[in-house]
Every structure is written in structure tokens, then in C-alpha cells.
Amino acid sequence: MGRALIIGAGGVASVVVHKCCQNAEVFEEICIASRTKSKCDALKEKLDGGKTKITTAKVDADNVEELIALINDYKPDIVMNIALPYQDLTIMEACLATKTHYLDTANYEPPETAKFEYSWQWAYRKRFEEAGITAILGCGFDPGVTGVFSAYAQKHYFDEIHYIDILDANAGDHGYPFATNFNPEINIREVTAKGSYIENGDWVETEPMEIKRIYNFPEIGEKDMYLLHHEELESLALNINGIKRIRFFMTFSEKYLTHLNVLQNVGMTSIEPIMYEGKEIIPLQFLKAVLPDPASLGPRTKGKTNIGCIYQGIKDGKQVNYYVYNVCDHEACYKEVGSQAISYTTGVPAMIGAMLLLKGEWKKPGVYNVEEFNPDPFMEALNKWGLPWKESFSPELVD
Numbered sequence: 353m354g355r356a357l358i359i360g361a362g363g364v365a366s367v368v369v370h371k372c373c374q375n376a377e378v379f380e381e382i383c384i385a386s387r388t389k390s391k392c393d394a395l396k397e398k399l400d401g402g403k404t405k406i407t408t409a410k411v412d413a414d415n416v417e418e419l420i421a422l423i424n425d426y427k428p429d430i431v432m433n434i435a436l437p438y439q440d441l442t443i444m445e446a447c448l449a450t451k452t453h454y455l456d457t458a459n460y461e462p463p464e465t466a467k468f469e470y471s472w473q474w475a476y477r478k479r480f481e482e483a484g485i486t487a488i489l490g491c492g493f494d495p496g497v498t499g500v501f502s503a504y505a506q507k508h509y510f511d512e513i514h515y516i517d518i519l520d521a522n523a524g525d526h527g528y529p530f531a532t533n534f535n536p537e538i539n540i541r542e543v544t545a546k547g548s549y550i551e552n553g554d555w556v557e558t559e560p561m562e563i564k565r566i567y568n569f570p571e572i573g574e575k576d577m578y579l580l581h582h583e584e585l586e587s588l589a590l591n592i593n594g595i596k597r598i599r600f601f602m603t604f605s606e607k608y609l610t611h612l613n614v615l616q617n618v619g620m621t622s623i624e625p626i627m628y629e630g631k632e633i634i635p636l637q638f639l640k641a642v643l644p645d646p647a648s649l650g651p652r653t654k655g656k657t658n659i660g661c662i663y664q665g666i667k668d669g670k671q672v673n674y675y676v677y678n679v680c681d682h683e684a685c686y687k688e689v690g691s692q693a694i695s696y697t698t699g700v701p702a703m704i705g706a707m708l709l710l711k712g713e714w715k716k717p718g719v720y721n722v723e724e725f726n727p728d729p730f731m732e733a734l735n736k737w738g739l740p741w742k743e744s745f746s747p748e749l750v751d
């Protein structure tokens with residue numbers, strides 16, 4: 353059916369590539385392109401021989417001209433941005449210049465400020481519409497599936513959704529005292545930032561990790577979880593009817609937080625450049641270099657993740673509470689695609705979003721967040737492609 357250019361060759365991209373190859377009917381050809389071509393070649397070597405034709409290329413995705421040249425050469429139907437949030441705008445520019453559809457899993461973040469919001473990418477709406485091409489933003493799990501869950505809840509179970517709590521639990525144990533389960537720089541920037549949530553149309557800011565709750569997660573058990581700022585709050589507040597409050601919680605263990613506190617207190621998480629032996633370095637980037645590579649956690653991680661959303665609202669004048677979630681097993685993911693569940697839960701939805709675009713079901717010119725599309729084919733595909741979901745109409749609520 354189509355041809356995809358996959359940019360990035362890290363933890364998530366590896367899952368995307370595996371899943372595209374499992375779905376060769378849709379992904380007849382893929383090109384894996386990244387800064388370090390040897391990583392693309394290693395992936396190709398692992399998966400070559402199946403029905404999907406794989407090629408590789410070297411590209412610096414910070415460079416629009418290089419991207420345009422690669423897209424013109426390969427002529428993909430879609431560019432899947434599985435590199436880092438810093439590359440979103442350059443890749444979107446290249447897609448505009450070549451009239452190629454675009455998909456990513458995380459919203460743009462300028463390298464010099466740890467601040468992520470959709471404004472930069474939403475500013476492309478008119479240009480994508482005029483070019484007749486589709487951009488699907490944030491098509492991982494959270495953001496991504498959390499938006500699909502929300503659109504599904506709105507479509508089938510609610511007239512108005514007043515409260516959304518997004519709960520992201522990882523009960524995986526990799527055996528290291530401290531490691532992050534996706535790109536350490538992006539992860540640490542996210543969790544050391546101030547928390548925030550939306551209440552009655554306004555952002556309410558909190559200190560980092562200020563709000564803690566304990567939740568008894570299905571299939572995982574009781575976990576400490578903390579309120580974080582998260583990008584889908586911004587789009588869901590606009591796209592879901594009747595919203596009064598949206599919060600995002602993620603679980604962290606005592607051990608993780610203790611290490612993080614120490615690293616933060618000694619300045620290792622800073623993104624301000626410092627001079628070290630005559631060379632300018634950014635402490636957080638140095639820290640990334642000494643921490644375990646998230647891609648190496650796969651074989652060591654045991655346990656499960658549970659990510660889902662609790663909705664409270666009304667239908668036909670009656671109160672409805674609804675919880676929809678996915679439980680994913682780290683070891684099962686590793687057995688299937690050689691990655692842990694965090695990469696898996698991000699990579700599978702990216703493949704599904706691209707598939708729906710290629711099939712024409714999620715194709716509409718402009719720039720869209722996932723909850724702006726029909727959730728039904730996506731929900732069906734989640735069950736088919738490895739992220740089955742469960743629902744409950746009497747969940748434990750978060751106070």
C-alpha cells in the first residue's frame with residue numbers, strides 16, 4: 353500500500369520498524385534514516401528478509417535541506433518522526449516543501465528551554481491545509497493513545513466529560529539503581545519541570561512532584577504517583593466537550609526520586625552550558641552519556657506498565673465514571689520485538705497512526721492531534737497490534 357520514511361533509530365524507532373515489518377501489507381517499503389547510520393543498518397540487518405523492503409539513509413534532521421533531498425530521493429507517502437522533539441519543526445518544514453504527510457510522537461521543544469507546548473506546531477495548520485497534507489501530532493501512548501481513549505469516551509459514553517485523570521504507571525524493574533526508560537535528556541527535562549494541570553480553563557502550576565497520590569492500579573497494585581505537566585492536557589482541554597479539570601500522573605519509585613534529587617541538587621540535570629576543561633558542556637547531556645542507554649534495558653526489565661485514563665462526566669443527565677487502560681508486560685515486549693514496554697507502547701501507536709493515514713481513514717489536510725480523528729479504527733487496531741485495552745465503569749477515583 354505505501355512507503356514510509358522513519359526518522360530516528362533509537363528505542364521507539366526500533367519498535368516502529370518491527371511493527372511496520374509485521375504489517376507488510378500496509379508498509380510495503382520503509383527507509384530508516386537517522387544521524388548514526390550504523391544504527392539504521394543494524395535494524396535493517398535484524399529485520400531484512402521479510403515482505404517489507406527496507407533501506408537505510410543518513411540524515412541530520414536538524415537540517416531542512418538534507419531532509420528535503422532525502423524525501424525527494426525516497427519519495428515516501430509519509431514521514432514518521434521518531435527522532436527527538438527538537439526535530440519536529442525542521443521535519444514539518446521538509447514535509448511542506450515536498451508535500452508529504454507527517455506524524456510524530458512528541459511535541460516540539462526548543463533545545464535551549466525545557467518548555468513544550470503545541471503553539472509552534474499548531475502554527476503550521478494553514479500551511480498544511482493549503483498543501484493538502486496531513487500532520488498527526490503526538491501519536492505515541494501519552495500523548496497518543498490517551499487522546500484516542502478520550503475521543504472514544506466522548507463518542508460512545510459521554511455528552512460531557514468534566515474530569516480527566518491520565519494515569520501512567522510503570523512497575524517495571526530493570527535492576528539498575530537509576531536509569532530512565534526513554535531518552536534520558538527528554539525524560540529528565542520532563543520530570544524536573546514544574547507540574548501543572550488545567551482547571552476551569554486555566555493552567556494551575558505546581559512545584560515539581562508537589563502533588564502525590566497513591567493509586568491501586570489494576571494488575572500492578574498500589575503505586576505512588578505524582579502530578580506532572582504533560583502535553584496532551586493542552587489539546588484535550590480544547591478538543592473534549594465540557595472539561596473542568598485535566599490532570600496527568602506518573603508513578604515514580606522512592607529510589608528513582610532520591611537519585612533524581614541528588615543529581616538535581618548537584619547540578620547534573622541543568623541544561624545551562626558550563627565550561628569543563630576548556631570545552632563547553634551541558635550537564636544533562638553529560639549525564640545522558642553516563643546513564644544506561646534506554647535501548648539496553650529491554651533484556652533486564654521485568655514487570656508491567658499500566659497507562660490509562662479515568663473520565664467523569666454525564667450522559668443523558670446521569671453521572672458516568674469510565675476507566676480505559678492498557679497493561680503491557682516488559683518481558684513479553686522484549687520477546688516480541690527486543691524492546692521494553694515503554695518503547696513498545698510508544699512505537700505501536702505510531703505505526704497504527706501511520707497505517708490509518710495510509711489507508712485514508714485518518715487523512716485530512718491540516719495539523720491535528722489524535723483526538724481529532726475517528727477513534728474507532730484506532731481502538732480496534734490497538735487490540736490487533738499488541739496493545740489490548742480494558743475498561744471499567746466503576747473505577748477507583750483519584751481525589
Ligand code: NDP
Pocket residue numbers: 359360361362363364365385386387388391411412413414434435436437439457458490491492493494495496533534535538646647694697698
Ligand atoms: P532515543 O534517544 O532512543 O532515539 C532518538 C533517535 O533520534 C536516535 O536514533 C537519534 O540518533 C535520532 N536523532 C536525534 N537527533 C537527530 C538528528 N538531528 N537527526 C537525525 N536523527 C536524530 O529516543 P526514544 O526512541 O526513546 O524516543 C523517540 C521519541 O519518542 C522522542 O521524541 C520521545 O520524546 C518520544 N516518546 C514519546 C512517548 C509517547 O508516549 N508519546 C513516550 C516515549 C518517548 P543518534 O543515535 O545518532 O543519537
